[in-house]
Amino acid sequence: MKIKQLQYLLEIVRHDLVISDAAAALHTSQPGVSKEVRMLEEELGVVIFARNRSRLISVTTAGKRVLALAERILADAHKLRSVAVEDQESGGPLRVATTHTQGLYVLPKIIKTYLDTHRNVRLRLRQGTPAQIWQLLAAGEADIAISSGPKERVPEVAMFECGRLPRIVLTPPKHPLLLLSRITLKDIASFPLITYDEEFIGRSKVQSAFAAHGLAPDIVLSATDSDVIKAYVKLGLGVAIIAKAAFDSRRDRGLRAIEASHLFPPNSVYLGVRHEFPLPEYGLEFVDLVAPQLRNQVLRAGMSRGAAGSVR
Amino acid sequence: MKIKQLQYLLEIVRHDLVISDAAAALHTSQPGVSKEVRMLEEELGVVIFARNRSRLISVTTAGKRVLALAERILADAHKLRSVAVEDQESGGPLRVATTHTQGLYVLPKIIKTYLDTHRNVRLRLRQGTPAQIWQLLAAGEADIAISSGPKERVPEVAMFECGRLPRIVLTPPKHPLLLLSRITLKDIASFPLITYDEEFIGRSKVQSAFAAHGLAPDIVLSATDSDVIKAYVKLGLGVAIIAKAAFDSRRDRGLRAIEASHLFPPNSVYLGVRHEFPLPEYGLEFVDLVAPQLRNQVLRAGMSRGAAGSVR
DNA sequence: CACCGTTACGGTATCCGTAAGGATT
DNA sequence: AATCCTTACGGATACCGTAACGGTG
DSSP: OOHHHHHHHHHHHHTTTOHHHHHHHTTSOHHHHHHHHHHHHHHHTOOOEEEOSSSEEEEOHHHHHHHHHHHHHHHHHHHHHTHHHHHHHHOEEEEEEEOHHIIIIIHHHHHHHHHHHOTTEEEEEEEOOHHHHHHHHHTTSOSEEEEEOOSSOOTTEEEEEEEEEOEEEEEOTTOGGGGOSSOOHHHHHTSOEEEEOTTSHHHHHHHHHHHHTTOOOOEEEEESOHHHHHHHHHTTSOEEEEEGGGOOTTTOTTOEEEEOTTTSOOEEEEEEEETTOOOOHHHHHHHHHHOGGGHHHHHHHHHSOOOSOOOO | OOHHHHHHHHHHHHTTTOHHHHHHHTTSOHHHHHHHHHHHHHHHTOOOEEEOSSSEEEEOHHHHHHHHHHHHHHHHHHHHHTHHHHHHHHOEEEEEEEOHHIIIIIHHHHHHHHHHHOTTEEEEEEEOOHHHHHHHHHTTSOSEEEESOOSSOOTTEEEEEEEEEOEEEEEOTTOGGGGOSSOOHHHHHTSOEEEEOTTSHHHHHHHHHHHHTTOOOOEEEEESOHHHHHHHHHTTSOEEEEEGGGOOTTTOTTOEEEEOTTTSOOEEEEEEEETTOOOOHHHHHHHHHHOGGGHHHHHHHHHSOOOSOOOO
């Protein structure tokens, strides 16, 4: 069974059962049409047209059913051909604001998968500090924020926890800390410390942990960027406390990592959208890749007005 | 676009995006499947599968739409293939009781057209006198009656006038009546008469017409069958009054016809069905060919209980 | 290195147009 | 005689399997 044969059928009916006319309309030869029709009839085991040897008389009852199905198949085939043009309209811009760590170490795989399947989405990735990120979202200059939480509530946005980043201690090779089987906060506090900038939540959590044990670490340098921090650790200026996700043992050969999730609480990562700015379907599908369970909450948040307690 | 290509798509999805497996399931070569998919993508101008050069990763958003349509098309195609078997069940017996005149001179064309388009209907034609015909219908041994009316009402059936048969006078060649420009009843009455049997309505109408003019024709022979009547006219036994439809100038070369519709009222022909025995669709389609305007009345009559006055 | 998808190639079947035949109106 | 469907035939095209190639995990 070929689609062409079905086209022939309908064209014949459209021309009052005159094969010659149908062939002319189809820009092909009349014997070709005649033959294809007969072959289809033979394949289906059904007489579609009642013939008078030199003329088509009428459509059989079985033929009517065949024609009805053929019509729908061809309509679907037509829709199929226009998927391409609709596809052009199905994409659009998607602005994601995120931190350096997320943008460089967590999102790449997700974004690759996403762009593979969403050819017409123009993804714009904006990096910044958490404060900048939530500000961008609140101002409507980003559609999705992925970042640790802001220090102050931002009423315009809804946030949902979408992951937790455990901490590690980062040292140069052959550092004394590497010899300890289970390090303590006190061990760390005896070395100069390099960590995230003040406005990062991670920084304050680190400081609180030390303070809870009456310790006051010597923070010699802070930065907004894991890679900057790494560079200074590599130079031997101190040890760092960063997200585990930002360390790649293959790439960061000049560094060593020590598990520290027992010392510092993991840093929650939030996905945020703006109230009253519902994400398009392709935006929700991005959310699906970041945190599959969040789709419905994000959908509702985008449609509702701002309210307290959107963080579960 | 080919149906085969759509099959390939679904088979690939069904095998978790592994072309090799799909090809094996389709009993064909793997490169063939690969190529057809790419050609379809090119034709539609849409990337259906996200690829990793040596693997299919996922289905694009446009691809999902393509797959949805492909699925419906293939489902319809499958239905198409099974039209043949359903067609076997769509027919059935249709028993038509009718007179010799109708069966031999009026119905053949209709029946040919009908059987051309209703290959699976087993048409049984039963001939008889009007009394026999209506009796068959009332007894449920016929589904449709086509005949002149019965002498007595038959409560079980609904009748609808579906045609009128004007009369002619039938003579041998070179008969004296042929010389008259406009014949009268008196002219006819001067010759021996051959006509339908007593139980035919036509016979009594003819007799009434003569009686109304104080004439008493000499009916030398009567028969139930136009062809029997013709045979005796041909032998010179007398002239006949029969339905015009029963005379074919090409076939009846040994006979001559004289218009007589001004002398005798036309004989109404009725189509009848039994109350509470609704015709199947294919039966109604037979009625459509006999009398297109009757379909709905016949449909209703078949579903309702017997009642007076079904003849309009 | 095992697996998978793509590319290349050649034999074969299918398609499709022209020409001729036959039936009907 | 004109119209229309069918059959016949031959050249071009597309199909499809095998084999070789390239990338990936």
